[in-house]
Amino acid sequence: MRCLTHPLLRRLLGLSPLCLPGGVSQNKGPILSPKWLPLRQSCSARPGLVTATDVVNYWQKVFEASGIPEARESSEYIVSFVLGAKTFQSLNSKSLYTPLTAVQQEQIQQLSIKRLERMPVQYVLGEWDFQDLTLKMRPPVFIPRPETEDLVSLVLEEESRKCEKNSGLCFPVPVPHPVILEIGCGSGAIALSLLCKLPQSRVIAVDKKEAAVDLTRENAHRLLWLRAGSDSFSFLGSAKQLLFWGPIDFIVSNPPYVFHEDMACLDTEILRYEDLDALDGGDDGMRVIKTILALAPSLLKDSGSVFLEVDPRHPDMVENWLQVHPNLLLVLRAIHKDFCGIALSPL
Protein backbone atom coordinates (compact mmCIF):
# COMPACT_ATOMS: atom_id res chain seq x y z
CA MET A 1 0.00 0.00 0.00
CA ARG A 2 2.71 2.35 1.02
CA CYS A 3 4.46 1.52 -2.23
CA LEU A 4 1.77 2.52 -4.66
CA THR A 5 2.74 6.13 -4.97
CA HIS A 6 6.39 5.25 -5.08
CA PRO A 7 7.87 6.53 -8.35
CA LEU A 8 9.83 3.33 -8.80
CA LEU A 9 6.68 1.28 -8.66
CA ARG A 10 4.94 3.44 -11.20
CA ARG A 11 7.85 2.96 -13.53
CA LEU A 12 7.84 -0.76 -12.84
CA LEU A 13 4.22 -1.05 -13.74
CA GLY A 14 4.73 1.06 -16.83
CA LEU A 15 1.96 3.30 -15.69
CA SER A 16 1.48 6.64 -17.31
CA PRO A 17 -0.11 9.37 -15.23
CA LEU A 18 -3.34 9.47 -17.14
CA CYS A 19 -6.30 10.93 -15.36
CA LEU A 20 -9.41 8.89 -14.88
CA PRO A 21 -12.56 10.68 -15.94
CA GLY A 22 -14.93 11.53 -13.18
CA GLY A 23 -14.78 12.37 -9.55
CA VAL A 24 -12.18 10.04 -8.15
CA SER A 25 -10.39 13.01 -6.72
CA GLN A 26 -12.57 13.17 -3.62
CA ASN A 27 -11.07 10.01 -2.25
CA LYS A 28 -8.54 10.52 0.50
CA GLY A 29 -7.72 6.85 0.86
CA PRO A 30 -4.66 5.88 2.79
CA ILE A 31 -3.04 4.25 -0.18
CA LEU A 32 -3.72 6.03 -3.40
CA SER A 33 -2.83 9.55 -4.26
CA PRO A 34 -5.92 11.70 -3.83
CA LYS A 35 -5.21 13.67 -6.96
CA TRP A 36 -5.17 11.08 -9.66
CA LEU A 37 -5.18 7.42 -10.35
CA PRO A 38 -2.65 6.29 -12.90
CA LEU A 39 -4.13 3.93 -15.41
CA ARG A 40 -2.45 2.33 -18.33
CA GLN A 41 -4.23 3.06 -21.53
CA SER A 42 -3.40 -0.22 -23.19
CA CYS A 43 -6.44 -1.70 -24.82
CA SER A 44 -8.95 0.97 -23.99
CA ALA A 45 -11.22 2.03 -26.83
CA ARG A 46 -10.73 5.74 -26.62
CA PRO A 47 -8.49 8.03 -24.64
CA GLY A 48 -9.86 8.73 -21.18
CA LEU A 49 -12.30 5.83 -21.24
CA VAL A 50 -11.70 2.63 -19.34
CA THR A 51 -13.32 -0.74 -19.88
CA ALA A 52 -13.87 -3.58 -17.44
CA THR A 53 -10.91 -5.43 -18.92
CA ASP A 54 -8.65 -2.42 -18.45
CA VAL A 55 -9.65 -2.06 -14.84
CA VAL A 56 -9.20 -5.74 -14.06
CA ASN A 57 -5.73 -5.65 -15.55
CA TYR A 58 -4.87 -2.51 -13.64
CA TRP A 59 -5.93 -3.78 -10.24
CA GLN A 60 -4.34 -7.14 -10.89
CA LYS A 61 -1.01 -5.37 -11.27
CA VAL A 62 -1.62 -3.29 -8.18
CA PHE A 63 -2.45 -6.39 -6.14
CA GLU A 64 0.56 -8.26 -7.48
CA ALA A 65 2.84 -5.38 -6.64
CA SER A 66 1.50 -5.39 -3.09
CA GLY A 67 1.87 -9.13 -2.67
CA ILE A 68 -1.85 -9.81 -2.53
CA PRO A 69 -2.53 -13.50 -3.25
CA GLU A 70 -4.93 -14.40 -6.09
CA ALA A 71 -4.41 -10.98 -7.64
CA ARG A 72 -6.20 -11.78 -10.89
CA GLU A 73 -9.12 -13.55 -9.24
CA SER A 74 -9.60 -10.80 -6.66
CA SER A 75 -9.60 -8.13 -9.32
CA GLU A 76 -12.06 -10.04 -11.50
CA TYR A 77 -14.47 -10.72 -8.66
CA ILE A 78 -14.48 -7.09 -7.58
CA VAL A 79 -15.05 -5.68 -11.05
CA SER A 80 -17.71 -8.31 -11.85
CA PHE A 81 -19.49 -7.52 -8.60
CA VAL A 82 -19.68 -3.82 -9.40
CA LEU A 83 -21.04 -4.72 -12.84
CA GLY A 84 -23.69 -6.91 -11.27
CA ALA A 85 -22.25 -10.28 -12.26
CA LYS A 86 -20.87 -13.17 -10.26
CA THR A 87 -17.73 -13.85 -12.26
CA PHE A 88 -15.78 -12.27 -15.07
CA GLN A 89 -16.44 -15.18 -17.37
CA SER A 90 -20.17 -14.71 -16.94
CA LEU A 91 -20.10 -11.13 -18.24
CA ASN A 92 -21.22 -10.82 -21.82
CA SER A 93 -18.76 -9.41 -24.33
CA LYS A 94 -20.70 -6.15 -24.50
CA SER A 95 -20.10 -5.45 -20.80
CA LEU A 96 -16.43 -6.26 -21.19
CA TYR A 97 -15.86 -3.41 -23.61
CA THR A 98 -18.39 -0.85 -22.43
CA PRO A 99 -16.67 2.06 -20.71
CA LEU A 100 -17.17 2.10 -16.96
CA THR A 101 -18.85 5.06 -15.34
CA ALA A 102 -17.06 7.18 -12.79
CA VAL A 103 -19.31 5.80 -10.07
CA GLN A 104 -18.39 2.25 -11.01
CA GLN A 105 -14.70 3.04 -11.00
CA GLU A 106 -15.04 4.65 -7.60
CA GLN A 107 -16.85 1.59 -6.24
CA ILE A 108 -14.16 -0.70 -7.61
CA GLN A 109 -11.50 1.43 -6.02
CA GLN A 110 -13.19 1.38 -2.61
CA LEU A 111 -13.47 -2.39 -2.70
CA SER A 112 -9.93 -2.83 -3.95
CA ILE A 113 -8.59 -0.73 -1.12
CA LYS A 114 -10.10 -3.23 1.29
CA ARG A 115 -8.51 -6.06 -0.62
CA LEU A 116 -5.19 -4.31 -0.34
CA GLU A 117 -5.57 -4.63 3.42
CA ARG A 118 -5.66 -8.41 2.89
CA MET A 119 -9.37 -8.58 3.57
CA PRO A 120 -10.73 -11.81 2.08
CA VAL A 121 -12.69 -11.21 -1.13
CA GLN A 122 -15.84 -12.62 0.46
CA TYR A 123 -15.76 -9.95 3.15
CA VAL A 124 -14.84 -7.25 0.63
CA LEU A 125 -17.93 -8.02 -1.42
CA GLY A 126 -20.03 -8.75 1.65
CA GLU A 127 -21.42 -11.86 0.01
CA TRP A 128 -20.43 -15.18 -1.47
CA ASP A 129 -22.00 -18.20 -3.07
CA PHE A 130 -22.42 -21.62 -1.59
CA GLN A 131 -23.84 -24.10 -4.09
CA ASP A 132 -26.78 -22.23 -5.59
CA LEU A 133 -27.28 -19.85 -2.67
CA THR A 134 -25.87 -16.37 -2.31
CA LEU A 135 -25.14 -15.65 1.33
CA LYS A 136 -24.16 -12.52 3.15
CA MET A 137 -20.65 -12.54 4.59
CA ARG A 138 -19.42 -10.44 7.46
CA PRO A 139 -16.24 -10.55 9.50
CA PRO A 140 -15.41 -12.33 11.70
CA VAL A 141 -17.99 -15.02 10.88
CA PHE A 142 -16.25 -17.96 9.22
CA ILE A 143 -16.41 -18.00 5.44
CA PRO A 144 -17.76 -21.27 4.02
CA ARG A 145 -15.10 -23.17 2.12
CA PRO A 146 -15.73 -24.83 -1.28
CA GLU A 147 -14.95 -28.27 0.16
CA THR A 148 -17.91 -27.95 2.45
CA GLU A 149 -20.21 -28.02 -0.58
CA ASP A 150 -19.20 -31.66 -0.88
CA LEU A 151 -20.24 -32.26 2.71
CA VAL A 152 -23.74 -31.04 1.91
CA SER A 153 -23.92 -33.25 -1.20
CA LEU A 154 -22.95 -36.29 0.86
CA VAL A 155 -25.66 -35.64 3.42
CA LEU A 156 -28.20 -35.29 0.61
CA GLU A 157 -27.08 -38.56 -0.96
CA GLU A 158 -27.41 -40.33 2.36
CA GLU A 159 -30.85 -38.87 2.84
CA SER A 160 -32.05 -40.03 -0.56
CA ARG A 161 -30.56 -43.44 0.05
CA LYS A 162 -32.60 -43.67 3.25
CA CYS A 163 -35.74 -42.64 1.37
CA GLU A 164 -35.17 -45.37 -1.21
CA LYS A 165 -34.74 -47.92 1.49
CA ASN A 166 -37.97 -46.88 3.09
CA SER A 167 -39.90 -46.93 -0.13
CA GLY A 168 -38.68 -50.49 -0.75
CA LEU A 169 -41.10 -51.65 1.93
CA CYS A 170 -44.37 -53.15 0.85
CA PHE A 171 -46.49 -50.75 2.81
CA PRO A 172 -46.64 -47.01 2.32
CA VAL A 173 -44.29 -45.05 4.52
CA PRO A 174 -44.99 -41.42 5.32
CA VAL A 175 -42.64 -38.92 3.70
CA PRO A 176 -39.79 -38.48 6.08
CA HIS A 177 -39.16 -35.14 7.72
CA PRO A 178 -35.52 -35.43 8.62
CA VAL A 179 -34.41 -33.54 11.67
CA ILE A 180 -30.98 -32.09 11.05
CA LEU A 181 -28.71 -30.47 13.57
CA GLU A 182 -25.81 -28.35 12.43
CA ILE A 183 -23.21 -27.61 15.04
CA GLY A 184 -21.24 -24.45 14.37
CA CYS A 185 -23.44 -22.91 11.69
CA GLY A 186 -21.30 -19.83 10.98
CA SER A 187 -22.97 -17.96 8.11
CA GLY A 188 -25.61 -20.69 7.78
CA ALA A 189 -24.23 -22.20 4.58
CA ILE A 190 -24.73 -25.86 5.47
CA ALA A 191 -28.02 -25.43 7.32
CA LEU A 192 -29.62 -23.32 4.63
CA SER A 193 -28.35 -25.45 1.76
CA LEU A 194 -29.82 -28.54 3.37
CA LEU A 195 -33.09 -26.81 4.06
CA CYS A 196 -33.36 -25.61 0.46
CA LYS A 197 -32.75 -29.08 -0.89
CA LEU A 198 -34.87 -30.84 1.74
CA PRO A 199 -37.76 -28.48 2.22
CA GLN A 200 -39.65 -30.97 4.39
CA SER A 201 -36.85 -31.17 6.88
CA ARG A 202 -36.38 -29.39 10.17
CA VAL A 203 -33.02 -27.80 10.60
CA ILE A 204 -31.57 -26.70 13.89
CA ALA A 205 -28.56 -24.44 13.53
CA VAL A 206 -26.38 -23.87 16.55
CA ASP A 207 -23.32 -21.72 17.14
CA LYS A 208 -21.29 -20.57 20.09
CA LYS A 209 -21.02 -17.02 18.79
CA GLU A 210 -23.82 -14.52 18.63
CA ALA A 211 -22.41 -12.92 15.47
CA ALA A 212 -22.74 -16.25 13.67
CA VAL A 213 -26.28 -16.77 14.90
CA ASP A 214 -27.24 -13.28 13.75
CA LEU A 215 -25.71 -13.76 10.32
CA THR A 216 -27.38 -17.15 9.87
CA ARG A 217 -30.70 -15.61 10.79
CA GLU A 218 -30.11 -12.77 8.34
CA ASN A 219 -29.24 -15.18 5.55
CA ALA A 220 -32.31 -17.27 6.29
CA HIS A 221 -34.56 -14.25 6.00
CA ARG A 222 -32.89 -13.17 2.78
CA LEU A 223 -33.91 -16.43 1.20
CA LEU A 224 -37.39 -15.08 0.84
CA TRP A 225 -39.20 -18.34 0.52
CA LEU A 226 -38.20 -19.21 4.02
CA ARG A 227 -41.03 -17.79 5.98
CA ALA A 228 -40.63 -16.48 9.48
CA GLY A 229 -41.49 -19.81 11.00
CA SER A 230 -38.29 -19.41 12.88
CA ASP A 231 -37.91 -19.41 16.61
CA SER A 232 -34.84 -18.12 18.18
CA PHE A 233 -33.66 -18.25 21.71
CA SER A 234 -30.50 -18.66 23.68
CA PHE A 235 -29.68 -20.90 26.51
CA LEU A 236 -26.90 -22.21 28.60
CA GLY A 237 -27.32 -25.76 29.54
CA SER A 238 -27.83 -29.29 28.63
CA ALA A 239 -27.67 -30.84 25.22
CA LYS A 240 -30.89 -32.65 25.98
CA GLN A 241 -32.71 -29.41 25.26
CA LEU A 242 -31.71 -29.86 21.64
CA LEU A 243 -34.10 -32.80 21.63
CA PHE A 244 -37.05 -30.47 21.67
CA TRP A 245 -37.64 -31.46 18.05
CA GLY A 246 -37.14 -35.14 18.69
CA PRO A 247 -34.28 -37.48 18.02
CA ILE A 248 -32.04 -36.31 15.24
CA ASP A 249 -31.49 -37.90 11.87
CA PHE A 250 -28.34 -36.08 10.91
CA ILE A 251 -25.75 -34.17 12.84
CA VAL A 252 -23.66 -32.18 10.41
CA SER A 253 -20.65 -30.08 11.17
CA ASN A 254 -17.61 -28.39 9.79
CA PRO A 255 -16.06 -27.98 13.22
CA PRO A 256 -12.80 -26.16 13.94
CA TYR A 257 -10.25 -28.85 13.09
CA VAL A 258 -6.97 -27.08 12.50
CA PHE A 259 -4.16 -28.36 14.68
CA HIS A 260 -3.20 -25.62 17.09
CA GLU A 261 0.42 -25.72 15.99
CA ASP A 262 -0.67 -24.98 12.40
CA MET A 263 -2.68 -21.92 13.31
CA ALA A 264 0.23 -19.53 13.00
CA CYS A 265 0.86 -20.64 9.40
CA LEU A 266 -2.54 -19.66 8.18
CA ASP A 267 -2.86 -16.99 5.51
CA THR A 268 -2.94 -13.38 6.65
CA GLU A 269 -6.46 -13.09 5.27
CA ILE A 270 -7.64 -15.69 7.76
CA LEU A 271 -5.59 -14.59 10.75
CA ARG A 272 -6.55 -10.97 10.43
CA TYR A 273 -10.24 -11.21 9.73
CA GLU A 274 -11.82 -14.56 10.56
CA ASP A 275 -12.84 -15.83 13.98
CA LEU A 276 -9.95 -18.08 14.95
CA ASP A 277 -12.18 -20.02 17.32
CA ALA A 278 -13.91 -21.33 14.21
CA LEU A 279 -10.62 -22.85 13.13
CA ASP A 280 -8.58 -23.86 16.14
CA GLY A 281 -9.28 -27.46 17.07
CA GLY A 282 -6.78 -27.65 19.90
CA ASP A 283 -3.55 -29.60 20.08
CA ASP A 284 -4.74 -32.52 18.00
CA GLY A 285 -7.41 -30.59 16.16
CA MET A 286 -9.99 -32.89 17.74
CA ARG A 287 -11.33 -30.84 20.60
CA VAL A 288 -14.69 -29.97 19.07
CA ILE A 289 -14.88 -33.22 17.08
CA LYS A 290 -14.69 -35.16 20.33
CA THR A 291 -17.36 -32.98 21.91
CA ILE A 292 -19.71 -33.62 19.00
CA LEU A 293 -19.05 -37.35 19.05
CA ALA A 294 -19.60 -37.50 22.79
CA LEU A 295 -22.87 -35.67 22.31
CA ALA A 296 -24.12 -37.68 19.37
CA PRO A 297 -25.39 -40.87 21.01
CA SER A 298 -27.82 -38.98 23.24
CA LEU A 299 -29.22 -37.01 20.33
CA LEU A 300 -29.22 -39.35 17.36
CA LYS A 301 -31.87 -41.79 16.24
CA ASP A 302 -30.67 -45.36 15.94
CA SER A 303 -30.60 -44.87 12.19
CA GLY A 304 -28.99 -41.45 12.46
CA SER A 305 -25.62 -40.32 11.19
CA VAL A 306 -22.96 -37.77 11.95
CA PHE A 307 -21.21 -36.07 9.07
CA LEU A 308 -18.04 -34.16 9.81
CA GLU A 309 -15.51 -32.34 7.74
CA VAL A 310 -12.10 -33.01 9.21
CA ASP A 311 -8.38 -32.77 8.59
CA PRO A 312 -6.85 -35.59 6.45
CA ARG A 313 -5.08 -36.87 9.55
CA HIS A 314 -8.27 -37.24 11.54
CA PRO A 315 -10.09 -40.32 10.23
CA ASP A 316 -7.53 -42.68 11.78
CA MET A 317 -7.44 -40.63 14.95
CA VAL A 318 -11.22 -40.66 15.19
CA GLU A 319 -11.33 -44.42 14.67
CA ASN A 320 -8.78 -44.93 17.43
CA TRP A 321 -10.59 -42.60 19.74
CA LEU A 322 -13.90 -44.39 19.16
CA GLN A 323 -12.26 -47.71 19.96
CA VAL A 324 -11.14 -46.27 23.27
CA HIS A 325 -14.68 -45.02 23.91
CA PRO A 326 -16.86 -48.01 23.08
CA ASN A 327 -19.58 -46.67 25.36
CA LEU A 328 -20.45 -44.17 22.68
CA LEU A 329 -21.56 -46.97 20.41
CA LEU A 330 -20.56 -45.05 17.32
CA VAL A 331 -18.85 -46.56 14.33
CA LEU A 332 -16.92 -44.83 11.60
CA ARG A 333 -18.80 -45.77 8.47
CA ALA A 334 -17.19 -43.94 5.63
CA ILE A 335 -14.31 -41.74 4.76
CA HIS A 336 -14.75 -39.54 1.76
CA LYS A 337 -11.33 -38.68 0.57
CA ASP A 338 -12.26 -35.99 -1.91
CA PHE A 339 -12.37 -33.34 0.68
CA CYS A 340 -11.87 -35.42 3.75
CA GLY A 341 -15.15 -35.89 5.42
CA ILE A 342 -16.19 -38.72 7.63
CA ALA A 343 -19.54 -40.30 8.29
CA LEU A 344 -20.32 -42.02 11.53
CA SER A 345 -23.34 -43.81 12.80
CA PRO A 346 -24.51 -45.57 15.93
CA LEU A 347 -23.53 -49.20 16.20
Add this chain to the structure above:
Amino acid sequence: MSIPGVFYITFLLRDIRTPSWRPWILRKQQFSLPGVPLLQAAGKNSSFNLLGLTEAELKEQFVRGDGPGGQATNKTNNCVVLKHIPSGIVVKCHQTRSVEQNRKIAREILQEKVDLFYRGEDSDVFKEKKASEKKKQEKKRKAKENLERKKHFKEICPRRVRETFVIISIHSFQTNR
Protein backbone atom coordinates in the same frame (compact mmCIF):
# COMPACT_ATOMS: atom_id res chain seq x y z
CA MET B 1 -24.56 -34.05 29.54
CA SER B 2 -23.83 -30.38 29.57
CA ILE B 3 -21.81 -28.66 26.94
CA PRO B 4 -18.92 -26.44 27.82
CA GLY B 5 -19.62 -22.94 26.60
CA VAL B 6 -22.83 -21.34 25.57
CA PHE B 7 -24.93 -22.64 22.73
CA TYR B 8 -27.42 -20.38 21.14
CA ILE B 9 -30.08 -22.24 19.36
CA THR B 10 -30.74 -20.06 16.41
CA PHE B 11 -33.94 -21.26 14.97
CA LEU B 12 -36.09 -23.96 13.59
CA LEU B 13 -36.45 -23.36 9.90
CA ARG B 14 -39.67 -24.47 8.41
CA ASP B 15 -40.24 -24.22 4.71
CA ILE B 16 -43.71 -23.48 3.41
CA ARG B 17 -43.35 -23.67 -0.36
CA THR B 18 -41.60 -26.54 -2.00
CA PRO B 19 -39.01 -25.55 -4.56
CA SER B 20 -38.44 -28.28 -7.13
CA TRP B 21 -35.12 -30.04 -7.08
CA ARG B 22 -33.93 -32.75 -9.37
CA PRO B 23 -31.53 -35.20 -7.80
CA TRP B 24 -28.28 -35.03 -9.66
CA ILE B 25 -25.72 -37.51 -8.63
CA LEU B 26 -22.10 -36.87 -9.32
CA ARG B 27 -19.62 -38.56 -7.08
CA LYS B 28 -16.04 -39.53 -7.64
CA GLN B 29 -16.90 -42.84 -5.95
CA GLN B 30 -18.66 -43.78 -9.14
CA PHE B 31 -15.30 -44.42 -10.73
CA SER B 32 -15.97 -47.97 -9.68
CA LEU B 33 -18.98 -48.13 -11.96
CA PRO B 34 -17.62 -47.14 -15.34
CA GLY B 35 -20.67 -48.28 -17.18
CA VAL B 36 -23.04 -46.07 -15.25
CA PRO B 37 -24.12 -43.24 -17.45
CA LEU B 38 -24.30 -39.88 -15.77
CA LEU B 39 -25.92 -36.60 -16.61
CA GLN B 40 -29.27 -38.20 -17.32
CA ALA B 41 -31.34 -35.26 -16.32
CA ALA B 42 -28.82 -32.52 -15.87
CA GLY B 43 -30.29 -29.07 -16.04
CA LYS B 44 -31.05 -27.77 -19.48
CA ASN B 45 -29.75 -30.89 -21.20
CA SER B 46 -32.76 -32.85 -20.01
CA SER B 47 -34.75 -31.88 -23.09
CA PHE B 48 -31.98 -33.08 -25.39
CA ASN B 49 -31.05 -36.65 -26.06
CA LEU B 50 -27.29 -36.53 -25.58
CA LEU B 51 -24.57 -39.09 -25.25
CA GLY B 52 -23.97 -39.90 -21.62
CA LEU B 53 -20.60 -39.25 -20.07
CA THR B 54 -19.13 -41.34 -17.30
CA GLU B 55 -16.84 -39.98 -14.63
CA ALA B 56 -14.19 -42.48 -15.69
CA GLU B 57 -13.84 -40.64 -18.98
CA LEU B 58 -13.42 -37.27 -17.35
CA LYS B 59 -10.47 -35.59 -15.80
CA GLU B 60 -11.16 -32.65 -13.61
CA GLN B 61 -8.85 -29.95 -12.45
CA PHE B 62 -9.65 -27.16 -10.09
CA VAL B 63 -7.30 -25.12 -8.04
CA ARG B 64 -7.81 -25.43 -4.33
CA GLY B 65 -4.44 -24.23 -3.22
CA ASP B 66 -1.31 -26.02 -2.12
CA GLY B 67 -0.67 -27.28 1.34
CA PRO B 68 -3.45 -27.97 3.81
CA GLY B 69 -6.84 -27.61 2.25
CA GLY B 70 -10.21 -27.12 3.80
CA GLN B 71 -10.46 -24.64 6.61
CA ALA B 72 -6.81 -23.77 6.65
CA THR B 73 -7.02 -21.96 3.32
CA ASN B 74 -9.44 -19.55 1.75
CA LYS B 75 -8.94 -19.83 -1.97
CA THR B 76 -11.45 -18.08 -4.15
CA ASN B 77 -10.39 -19.54 -7.48
CA ASN B 78 -13.35 -21.75 -8.31
CA CYS B 79 -12.63 -22.25 -11.97
CA VAL B 80 -13.18 -25.83 -13.11
CA VAL B 81 -11.25 -27.32 -15.99
CA LEU B 82 -12.83 -30.50 -17.29
CA LYS B 83 -11.37 -32.76 -19.94
CA HIS B 84 -13.09 -35.57 -21.82
CA ILE B 85 -10.23 -37.99 -22.24
CA PRO B 86 -11.39 -40.00 -25.27
CA SER B 87 -12.08 -36.98 -27.44
CA GLY B 88 -9.63 -34.55 -25.86
CA ILE B 89 -12.25 -31.83 -25.54
CA VAL B 90 -11.58 -29.44 -22.67
CA VAL B 91 -14.06 -27.11 -21.05
CA LYS B 92 -13.17 -24.31 -18.70
CA CYS B 93 -15.97 -23.05 -16.50
CA HIS B 94 -15.97 -20.09 -14.17
CA GLN B 95 -19.58 -19.04 -14.53
CA THR B 96 -20.33 -18.93 -10.81
CA ARG B 97 -18.59 -18.46 -7.46
CA SER B 98 -19.46 -21.99 -6.37
CA VAL B 99 -17.24 -24.95 -7.23
CA GLU B 100 -20.18 -27.35 -7.23
CA GLN B 101 -22.15 -25.18 -9.63
CA ASN B 102 -19.15 -24.75 -11.90
CA ARG B 103 -18.59 -28.50 -11.95
CA LYS B 104 -22.22 -29.03 -12.86
CA ILE B 105 -22.21 -26.43 -15.63
CA ALA B 106 -18.86 -27.67 -16.95
CA ARG B 107 -20.35 -31.13 -17.36
CA GLU B 108 -23.39 -29.78 -19.14
CA ILE B 109 -21.26 -27.81 -21.58
CA LEU B 110 -18.87 -30.71 -22.06
CA GLN B 111 -21.71 -33.13 -22.71
CA GLU B 112 -23.01 -30.85 -25.47
CA LYS B 113 -19.59 -30.47 -27.04
CA VAL B 114 -18.90 -34.21 -26.91
CA ASP B 115 -22.26 -35.02 -28.44
CA LEU B 116 -21.62 -32.53 -31.21
CA PHE B 117 -18.17 -33.99 -31.74
CA TYR B 118 -19.35 -37.56 -32.18
CA ARG B 119 -22.73 -37.04 -33.75
CA GLY B 120 -22.13 -33.98 -35.85
CA GLU B 121 -25.28 -33.01 -37.70
CA ASP B 122 -27.28 -35.75 -35.99
CA SER B 123 -26.69 -34.13 -32.64
CA ASP B 124 -29.64 -32.43 -30.96
CA VAL B 125 -27.24 -29.64 -30.12
CA PHE B 126 -26.52 -29.07 -33.79
CA LYS B 127 -30.19 -29.21 -34.71
CA GLU B 128 -31.11 -26.74 -31.98
CA LYS B 129 -28.40 -24.36 -33.12
CA LYS B 130 -29.56 -24.59 -36.71
CA ALA B 131 -33.16 -24.03 -35.67
CA SER B 132 -32.33 -20.95 -33.65
CA GLU B 133 -30.16 -19.56 -36.44
CA LYS B 134 -33.04 -20.08 -38.84
CA LYS B 135 -35.38 -18.28 -36.48
CA LYS B 136 -32.99 -15.37 -36.25
CA GLN B 137 -32.67 -15.13 -40.00
CA GLU B 138 -36.41 -15.36 -40.41
CA LYS B 139 -36.88 -12.57 -37.90
CA LYS B 140 -34.35 -10.42 -39.76
CA ARG B 141 -36.01 -11.12 -43.05
CA LYS B 142 -39.44 -10.21 -41.72
CA ALA B 143 -38.14 -7.03 -40.19
CA LYS B 144 -36.56 -6.09 -43.49
CA GLU B 145 -39.78 -6.86 -45.31
CA ASN B 146 -41.75 -4.68 -42.95
CA LEU B 147 -39.35 -1.83 -43.48
CA GLU B 148 -39.62 -2.18 -47.25
CA ARG B 149 -43.38 -2.25 -47.04
CA LYS B 150 -43.46 0.91 -44.99
CA LYS B 151 -41.14 2.67 -47.41
CA HIS B 152 -43.27 1.65 -50.35
CA PHE B 153 -46.45 2.82 -48.66
CA LYS B 154 -44.93 6.23 -48.03
CA GLU B 155 -44.01 6.58 -51.68
CA ILE B 156 -47.47 5.84 -53.01
CA CYS B 157 -49.38 7.75 -50.40
CA PRO B 158 -47.51 10.91 -49.63
CA ARG B 159 -48.78 12.78 -46.70
CA ARG B 160 -51.13 15.54 -47.66
CA VAL B 161 -50.01 19.01 -46.86
CA ARG B 162 -52.58 20.50 -44.59
CA GLU B 163 -54.06 23.66 -45.93
CA THR B 164 -54.69 26.49 -43.62
CA PHE B 165 -58.07 28.08 -43.94
CA VAL B 166 -58.95 31.59 -43.06
CA ILE B 167 -62.51 32.18 -42.38
CA ILE B 168 -63.90 35.56 -42.92
CA SER B 169 -67.38 36.48 -42.24
CA ILE B 170 -69.17 39.13 -44.12
CA HIS B 171 -71.86 40.85 -42.30
CA SER B 172 -74.61 42.60 -44.03
CA PHE B 173 -75.14 46.14 -42.91
CA GLN B 174 -78.46 46.45 -44.62
CA THR B 175 -80.92 47.92 -42.33
CA ASN B 176 -84.62 47.71 -42.57
CA ARG B 177 -85.85 51.07 -43.53
